[in-house]
Amino acid sequence: MTESTERYARLARLPGVGERGVERLSRARIVLVGCGTLGGAYAQHLVRMGVGTLVLVDRDVVEEANLGTQLLFDEDDVREMRPKAVAAARHLEMINSRVRLEARVADLSAGNAREILGGAHLVLDAADNFEVRFLLNDTALALGLPWIYTAVTGWAGLVMPVVPGRTACLRCLIPEPPEPGSLPTCETAGVWAPAAAAVASAGLTATLRLLLGEAAQPELHELDFQAGTWRKIAVNRRADCPACAGDLPFLEGRRGSQAVRLCGRDMVHLAPESPVRLDLPALADKLREAGTVRLTEYLLHFAAPAGEMYLFPDGRALLKGVTDPGRARALYHRFLSG
Numbered sequence: 498m499t500e501s502t503e504r505y506a507r508l509a510r511l512p513g514v515g516e517r518g519v520e521r522l523s524r525a526r527i528v529l530v531g532c533g534t535l536g537g538a539y540a541q542h543l544v545r546m547g548v549g550t551l552v553l554v555d556r557d558v559v560e561e562a563n564l565g566t567q568l569l570f571d572e573d574d575v576r577e578m579r580p581k582a583v584a585a586a587r588h589l590e591m592i593n594s595r596v597r598l599e600a601r602v603a604d605l606s607a608g609n610a611r612e613i614l615g616g617a618h619l620v621l622d623a624a625d626n627f628e629v630r631f632l633l634n635d636t637a638l639a640l641g642l643p644w645i646y647t648a649v650t651g652w653a654g655l656v657m658p659v660v661p662g663r664t665a666c667l668r669c670l671i672p673e674p675p676e677p678g679s680l681p682t683c684e685t686a687g688v689w690a691p692a693a694a695a696v697a698s699a700g701l702t703a704t705l706r707l708l709l710g711e712a713a714q715p716e717l718h719e720l721d722f723q724a725g726t727w728r729k730i731a732v733n734r735r736a737d738c739p740a741c742a743g744d745l746p747f748l749e750g751r752r753g754s755q756a757v758r759l760c761g762r763d764m765v766h767l768a769p770e771s772p773v774r775l776d777l778p779a780l781a782d783k784l785r786e787a788g789t790v791r792l793t794e795y796l797l798h799f800a801a802p803a804g805e806m807y808l809f810p811d812g813r814a815l816l817k818g819v820t821d822p823g824r825a826r827a828l829y830h831r832f833l834s835g
């Protein structure tokens with residue numbers, strides 16, 4: 498028995514998996530969108546199971562508020578202000594050095610979705626907002642890429658595999674993104690973090706089945722830990738679904754906003770309207786006159802009486818202590834023109 502077969506023996510022994518399943522996994526390229534509570538559970542298992550390549554996509558920075566629910570991070574990541582994708586890769590490479598890990602400190606947007614998701618065998622949704630999920634749905638349909646819709650809020654979670662052309666897509670299930678504030682979020686309802694592990698388990702089972710070449714079951718799994726129930730709800734493709742018919746406004750950049758309030762925190766994410774490249778060291782010199790500046794390999798952190806922000810080389814910013822996107826945008830422009 499080689500070291501590799503020994504390492505994955507318990508997976509290989511499962512009925513229906515075998516050496517072939519381990520081999521399929523070892524050749525798979527999987528993109529994980531979001532490295533938070535759900536993403537941490539997904540990533541840990543995939544890396545331990547020996548997935549070939551795992552692309553970690555996240556736009557956020559590790560903060561103390563994340564440590565209560567997010568398995569991949571520790572206090573050192575908070576002190577070092579590491580982007581979540583980078584911190585996740587650092588922890589995961591110590592678990593399994595054979596897995597190829599690609600950290601993408603980025604906001605999945607209409608401008609980069611094809612490039613980031615292209616070439617993947619499957620995409621896992623561990624995002625914290627609907628805007629990204631609708632973009633993911635459009636991109637997956639355009640590329641013919643299977644993806645697993647996953648969400649967790651409060652005590653409950655949802656999982657639905659989407660196989661373009663075969664099963665219902667996200668817009669067959671939810672035709673339009675919900676109005677902000679119309680649904681409970683982890684901000685209003687909290688999150689029972691262990692539910693994320695269970696939801697990720699259901700998502701990983703669907704992932705393995707798809708990689709083994711099995712047909713996806715067109716159903717939504719609803720796990721509710723308060724009620725103690727796991728329901729499976731059949732979801733049919735809708736004849737009038739615009740996305741299934743090829744209308745992909747989220748990928749084409751006709752839908753979606755530039756400012757998003759982040760789930761669970763007083764923080765707003767801003768992305769520039771057109772691509773920019775910021776000279777962070779030069780900006781740091783300029784901002785030092787107005788407040789406290791810290792420059793790392795990945796970002797610039799700036800704190801002043803008016804507010805606090807993380808700034809990335811691609812022009813994105815995370816504004817802290819702000820909940821109103823309009824005020825966040827005003828602060829961003831004030832700091833950058835400062």
Ligand SMILES: [Zn+2]
Nearest residue numbers: 666669738741
């Ligand atoms: Zn559809």
